[in-house]
Amino acid sequence: MASSGVNVLRWSALVFGVFYGFSHQNAIYNKDKIVASQHEWDRKQSLIDQAKQEWRKKNDPSSGKNGVISDPENPKFDLEAYLNDVHARNGA
Secondary structure, three states: OHHHHHHHHHHHHEEEEEEEOOOOOOHHHHHHHHHHHHHHHHHHHHHHHHHHHHHHOOOOOOOOOOOOOOOOOOOOOOOOHHHHHHHHHOOO
């Protein structure tokens, strides 16, 4: 028959193993959760960036109907062409 000291050692090892397994599984779960959260964040960020690019394409002031650049900061800005375009759009 095993002595009580050996039984205490066995039960202690069992409790330690269960505690270690639980804490290790919890650490793995949290790591996977963080990775999944980061992946979801990156996916949403890429969708936002894509939407911003599409919005810029749609609302780009330099891509007018007749190609007149209306942004005065643009190096290809032509004041005369812009004023003629404004005059033509106003119908005057």
